[in-house]
Amino acid sequence: MKKYFDDLIDGIEQSFIERPESKSARKVYALNIARIGARLYTPGADVAWCGVLAPFDLLNALGVTNCFVEFVGAMLASTGASAMFIEAAENGGYSTDSCAYHRAVAGATMLNQMPQASFIIATNCPCSGGLAAIENLARIFNKDMFMLYTPSRIDEHSEKYLTEQIAAMVDFVSSQVGRKPDPARIRQAIEYTNEARELLVETYKLARSTPSPARIKDLENLGISLALMLGTPEGVEVARAYRDEFKQKVEAGIGGVKNEKHRILWIQNRIQFSNPIIRSIEQEFEASIVVDELNEVYWDPIDPDDPYPGIAKRIMTTPLLGPIDRRIEQLQGLARDYKIDGAINPCHWGCRQGTGARAMVEKGLKEVGVPVLNLDVDCVDSRNFAEGQLRTRLEAFFEMIN
Amino acid sequence: MRSGMKQDDNRRVAYACSYTPQALIAAAGLIPWRILPTGEAPETAGTVLHDNLCPHVKLIFDRANDDSVGKFAGVVLVDSCDAMRRLADAWRRIRPDEPVELLDLPVANDEGSIDFFAGALRRLGVELGKWSGQPIDDEALIESINKYNEQAELLGRARKRFLDGEIDAAAMQEVFNAAAVADWEQAEKLAAIESVDSSAKTPVYLFGNVQPHPAAYKLFADCGARIVEEDMCTSARMVRPIIIEDDDPYRSIASSLLNGPRCARTIDLKRPGAAAIEIAEAAVKSKASGVIAYTMKFCDPYLARMPSIAEKLKAEGLPLLVLEGDCSLRSLGQQQTRIEAFVEMIRDN
Numbered sequence: 001m002k003k004y005f006d007d008l009i010d011g012i013e014q015s016f017i018e019r020p021e022s023k024s025a026r027k028v029y030a031l032n033i034a035r036i037g038a039r040l041y042t043p044g045a046d047v048a049w050c051g052v053l054a055p056f057d058l059l060n061a062l063g064v065t066n067c068f069v070e071f072v073g074a075m076l077a078s079t080g081a082s083a084m085f086i087e088a089a090e091n092g093g094y095s096t097d098s099c100a101y102h103r104a105v106a107g108a109t110m111l112n113q114m115p116q117a118s119f120i121i122a123t124n125c126p127c128s129g130g131l132a133a134i135e136n137l138a139r140i141f142n143k144d145m146f147m148l149y150t151p152s153r154i155d156e157h158s159e160k161y162l163t164e165q166i167a168a169m170v171d172f173v174s175s176q177v178g179r180k181p182d183p184a185r186i187r188q189a190i191e192y193t194n195e196a197r198e199l200l201v202e203t204y205k206l207a208r209s210t211p212s213p214a215r216i217k218d219l220e221n222l223g224i225s226l227a228l229m230l231g232t233p234e235g236v237e238v239a240r241a242y243r244d245e246f247k248q249k250v251e252a253g254i255g256g257v258k259n260e261k262h263r264i265l266w267i268q269n270r271i272q273f274s275n276p277i278i279r280s281i282e283q284e285f286e287a288s289i290v291v292d293e294l295n296e297v298y299w300d301p302i303d304p305d306d307p308y309p310g311i312a313k314r315i316m317t318t319p320l321l322g323p324i325d326r327r328i329e330q331l332q333g334l335a336r337d338y339k340i341d342g343a344i345n346p347c348h349w350g351c352r353q354g355t356g357a358r359a360m361v362e363k364g365l366k367e368v369g370v371p372v373l374n375l376d377v378d379c380v381d382s383r384n385f386a387e388g389q390l391r392t393r394l395e396a397f398f399e400m401i402n
Numbered sequence: 403m404r405s406g407m408k409q410d411d412n413r414r415v416a417y418a419c420s421y422t423p424q425a426l427i428a429a430a431g432l433i434p435w436r437i438l439p440t441g442e443a444p445e446t447a448g449t450v451l452h453d454n455l456c457p458h459v460k461l462i463f464d465r466a467n468d469d470s471v472g473k474f475a476g477v478v479l480v481d482s483c484d485a486m487r488r489l490a491d492a493w494r495r496i497r498p499d500e501p502v503e504l505l506d507l508p509v510a511n512d513e514g515s516i517d518f519f520a521g522a523l524r525r526l527g528v529e530l531g532k533w534s535g536q537p538i539d540d541e542a543l544i545e546s547i548n549k550y551n552e553q554a555e556l557l558g559r560a561r562k563r564f565l566d567g568e569i570d571a572a573a574m575q576e577v578f579n580a581a582a583v584a585d586w587e588q589a590e591k592l593a594a595i596e597s598v599d600s601s602a603k604t605p606v607y608l609f610g611n612v613q614p615h616p617a618a619y620k621l622f623a624d625c626g627a628r629i630v631e632e633d634m635c636t637s638a639r640m641v642r643p644i645i646i647e648d649d650d651p652y653r654s655i656a657s658s659l660l661n662g663p664r665c666a667r668t669i670d671l672k673r674p675g676a677a678a679i680e681i682a683e684a685a686v687k688s689k690a691s692g693v694i695a696y697t698m699k700f701c702d703p704y705l706a707r708m709p710s711i712a713e714k715l716k717a718e719g720l721p722l723l724v725l726e727g728d729c730s731l732r733s734l735g736q737q738q739t740r741i742e743a744f745v746e747m748i749r750d751n
Contacts, residue, residue, distance in 0.1 A: 092709055093708055093709035093712055094705070094706070094708075094709055095705040095708070095726075097454070097699060097700050097705060098702060098705045098706060099702075102706065106709075120674075122509075122669075124509050127484050127702070128483045128484050128667060128702045128703055129484075129702040129705075129706060131509060131669075132666075132702060132703060132705075132706030132707060133706060135669055135674045135675065135706075135707075136674075136675070136706065136707075136710065138674035138675075139674040139675035139710060145669075145671055145674055146671075147509060147510045147512075147515075147669065147671055149508050149509060149510070149515065149518075151481075151506040151518070151522070152481045152487060152504060152506055153504070153506055153522070157518075157521055157522075157525070158506070161514075161518045161521075164514070165514070168514070323490070323491055323494075323504070324488070324491040325491070325494075347452070349454065350454065351454075352454065352455055352456075352483070352484035352485050352488065352700065352702060353484035353487065353488070355452050355454055356451055356452045356454065356455045356484060356485065356488040357451075357452075357488055357491065358452055359448075359449065359450050359451065359452065360450060360491060360492070360495065
């Protein structure tokens, strides 16, 4: 795995040298993702394995190599390697009904491809399956676990409790790494976070343009993965690359998709493995994915002098928390702001919190005139990918919104 | 003890999870009434929820959507898992006139979690008081806790009779089902009857989540399995006596619920994987020859922990049969051959 990431880094860096014009924002993002991967798989790298909503900027400020566990599932899928690990997990007793992100992680652990944990930061949001996967890692690696519990009720009591837990988390991490937190480093990290935030807000505003500057894969995983870079100059670099590229394209009237005919909202997660569907959306149906639900910046800038409350508030802005009506309202807002023609929801098999709500989400978007295509698909396990069926559904969908 | 009440009693508050603070509901003059995943309501869950949610939640939805459960003063659901959260959303859609409270349930049992949970219970108590028009004060709550503990004692006695072999698992389940719908007269009667199926000989430890059908336990017996101890959400985990500590009844409820019998979703931060450890310990203690896991399909808390549970049981030399069902007898009946073969295999263990 280390070699894979190192080769990727070398390849991208080389391309920047040989063909500077190829230095796109997406490649800058890919380079930094590869660097994260390389760090994780560096021998001796003890990793703080976390849930998706852990405050990675704080962990970066504390000098901890960190990552959310689903990153491994997504990464294995993107390299085409996930099937082997998922099968290992299934042979080890993990049910095929569970989320493949977590089965991939379980399989990677069983096959010694999951970097050793230094400690664990568990989060209950967004899902029970993710929490269970994290607990399993704590058990297998026999490492201390901290629980960052996000209540589903969104109010001042929950915010206060989450704020207290964040402070306790910092104490926990300090005791694990044997050094006190450096307030100056935390302050600097939050300033980087806020700077990246501003750039992302600009980026997404530019993506609202018609035509949208976003190419079909530009926005894929951006928000989720960039969270790992928050609090660092790299996060700012990636966000700035996107902002600059989108700005330049909008000013020049260049669309990310030629002859943009349809504007699509992508709900929750992208399909992580390479598949022809995404290209079809762009080339055959001339549709542009102008917004990914989980990319959007729903949170306010954080006070660098008193970051914990702001971080708590940020965690609580995730669309995957709280009653479904809240998420639907946010989706309706995105549909309006981005002038959406339709939404695609890859209903990831094994995702109870997301796919479980799909009928309600569909109805909610229908109420604002946005049809939803629910695709029954596994976003990580390509073994049952039914291209023909999905293509038929896409054809019917785009015919309808034509 | 409360006597049995009618299904159209408008003091009823629906609930679905054994972590529900029943004493708190009762303190507001309301009646906690568990919706069990039983009955023959038409399958409509797929219209609002997705098929990949657990049968427990879908069957509860079906009953609620069919109106076969009657009207409620309100609904208290616990945020025990993703499926329950979605059920809360779905309930609000199909029965918008009924208030629904989704109670935050911390996943760990450390002091901070207990404090937070106590606060959440206080806030729930305020809402319950609005539903009944009878605000809860500490004195009323302590009185309710004492009554609840009497009820828990009745259930505990039924379990003890079961553990001592005086009644079988099916009879015990009848007691719990009556208690679940607040039919305490019936629960008391059933707890006193004699009913032992002596034909089943092979001792088996049963754990899992939801299986409210007494006939399911008869089926195990018909296959030769004598359930000698169990850890199920619809029976053992309903026994959660509340220990009153520090004169704070809310904190007492919070502590007792979080430190009580564990569903796999509750984590011991000091012992990751505690569910597996505890199941193995209980199985060994019960002197069972083997273990049957009965869980619902799509139950993530159990799906994710099953490999570690299997590992722990294997280390103890205890064979494990994993059954996945949909809470119905039909799905269990389809596995009869597997159960028989398993019992045959462990007979001499």
